[in-house]
Amino acid sequence: MLGLGELGTAAALHFQQLGYQVSGWARKQKDIAGIRCYAGNSQLALALAEADLVICLLPLTAQTDNMLDAQVFAMMKPGTIFINVARGAIVDDKALLAALDCGQLQAACLDVFREEPLPPTHAFWSHPAILVTPHTSAVTRVETVVAQIAENYRRSQRGLQLLNQVDLTQGY
Template sequence: MSLNILFAAGSRQWDDYKPHLRRALQQAGIAAELGTDMPAEEVDYIIYAPSSPLQDFTPYRRARAVLSLWAGVETITGNQTLKIPLARMVDDGLTTGMVEWVTGHVMRHHLGMDRDILNRDATWAPRHVPLARERRVTMLGLGALGQAAAAALGGLGFPVTGWSRSEKQVAGIRCLSGEAGLHLALEEADIAVLLLPDTAATQNILDAQALALMPRGAFIINPGRGPLIDDDALIAALDSGQIAHATLDVFRIEPLPQDHPFWTHPQVTVTPHIAAETRAATAAEVIVENIRRSEAGEGLLHLVDRDLGY
C-alpha cells in the first residue's frame, strides 16, 4: 500500500526537501506519494512547518501524525484543531550546528576576542586570559541541544552547570532544577547560554531580578527563544555594567525591527537566527524514520507533550 504524505512547509522548502525525502523514502522501502497539494481526506502524514498556511487540521481525518521540520513548536501546540500526534525536529545536523555556534561564541567571550578583532588604533595592551576551567558556564535548558552544547563545553574544560525546569541527570554536568536551582545557577554564571523552549513558564526567565543575580560583568548568549529575556531589563543591565555583553540570535519579533536598540547598542551582538538550522538532507532522514516507526507500530520519536509545550 502506498502512503500519501503532504508537505505543508512552503514552496521554497519543498524544492530543498523533495529530493532528500524521496531518497530517504526509497532507502527505507516506503512506497509513498509525496506532494504539496492532495485531498485532505487522503493524507496519511503531514510534514509541517508552523509558519505554514495550513492551520486547520480538522479535514485531515485519516492523518496519523504531524511531523514538524522545526525544533520549536510553541506556535502549534495550542492549535485546538490538531488532535493527532505531533513530533518536533531533533536532527543531528541541527544539533551539530547549534553546538558549533554556541561553542564559538562562548570561546569568543571567554578569550575576549572582540577586543583584538576591533582594535584598529594600534594599542598594545596585553591582558590576562583565564583558562576555561576558571570560567563558569551555565546552560539554561537541558534538552537535546542544551545537553549537546554542555557536553562540548565541558570537554573544553569549562565547569558547566545545567538548569532545567524538571530534574535531570547528565553525565559530567552539574544539574540543577527548580527556582532555588535557577538562582544558584545564575549566581555562578560567568557565561549564561539560553536553550530553553518558549513556554508560559520560561518567558522573561531573565528579567531584572534574574540578571541582578549574575556575577557583575557576565556574558549572555541566547540562541534559544527571544521571549526568554526581558529586553528592557537586559538593556538596563548592559548600560549599568552588570552584564558585559549579550550575543543574541533570536528575538521577540523577527526579523528584528531596524529601530530596535539592540542593533546599535555597543554591547550587543545581533545574529540573524542562524545558530541552528534544519538541514534538508539529515532532517529528511528523521522524518522518514518516524514514518517508518509509525507504520511499524513502534511509536514516534520526539513526540511533543502538549501540556508542557515541547
C-alpha cells in the first residue's frame, strides 16, 4: 500500500482481515498492527521489492507529483500489478506504459488520470494490460458524511478542533 493515511490504513487493514500479507509505505513512519510499515525515500525500494500488487493511495503533493516514474516501477518485481485510486498526476504515464510493455508490470487498473476525463485518444484506453475505471474508487455513504458534518458542527460550537482537517502546509 503506497500511502498509509486514513484511506491507505483502512484499505491495508481490510486486506489484512481478508488474509493477505500486507505492507505499506508512507512519508513518515507508521505503526499499524500486523502491517509491515516502511517510511521515507530510503525505504521505498524495500516496500516495493516483494509486492505482488501495489495500490497507490498517496496524496498529490509537490513530493508525489510524478513520483511513480520509470525508476520506481523498476523497483517493483517483474509481473507486479499496479492499481491507482489516488491522483493521476502521481504517475508518469509514459513510464507506466513502458513498464507494462516490457513486462515489468503485468497489469494496471487506473481509476484516476492526469487529465480527466481521460481523452478518447489516450493510450490507456487501448492498452491490453490496462483496465480503466470511471473514477469511482469510493462511493460516499451519506450517513457517514452526515455524521462527520454533525460532529464537526458540535465541535465548532464548543471551540474544539475539527476532525479530518486538511493541513495546507502538507498538501492534504
